[in-house]
Amino acid sequence: MRMKNMCLILTLAICTLLNSCVCVDSLNTVKRCDSADSCACSSGSIRSELYFGLQKPDGSSVAEAEWQGFLDKSITSRFPDGFTVFDAYGQYKEQNGKITREKTKVLVVVHKDGRDDDLKKICEEYEKAFSQELVFRTSSRVSSSLDD
Structure with a gap:
């Protein structure tokens, strides 16, 4: 196995x-x-993950209340049927070679085709609201179901 x-x-x-x-x-x-x-999976679903770094350029962090406000306004409004958010910790290498480590919120949403614009807007709104360079995103086809 x-x-x-x-x-x-x-x-x-x-x-x-x-x-x-x-x-x-x-x-x-x-x-x-x-x-x-x-890609033709049985349900045609896509699993998208967005990685939101919580460290601001001034060294402060996105507060939990700020995150909740962003979640309510930008994410829940676009994906009211549901999603998952969890806390993570990650690191990446900047162009200058510096390793940056920071707390992260990861959004996981399973959706049908045609939601690319919504995901892009969520990224853009977060980048603007919290002065971020980017939001890392992955998407892959998955089989999904809601079993009773």
Whole structure:
């Protein structure tokens, strides 16, 4: 079983490097797709993750009340059916070589096609509101369901 999981992880990594899309169903069957838009998972859902750094350029942090206000105004209004947010800690290397470490909020939302503009606007609004250079974003095709 462990070897099968390693093969699955390796396949996903290779496809990512080749800039293609893969879908993995509940039976660990991998389907390769030519692009993210053509990937045909069973439900056609997309899982998007947005990574919001909480450190402001002046060294202060985005306060919990500020985050909650942003969440209510910019995220809940666009994805009222639901999403998940969790606290994380990460690091990245700046262009000048400096390693920056900071607390982060990660937004996970599973949605249908056609929500790209909403996600871009959320990123832009956060960048503007909190003087951020960028919000890191990932999106991938997934199979999803709500089981009773």
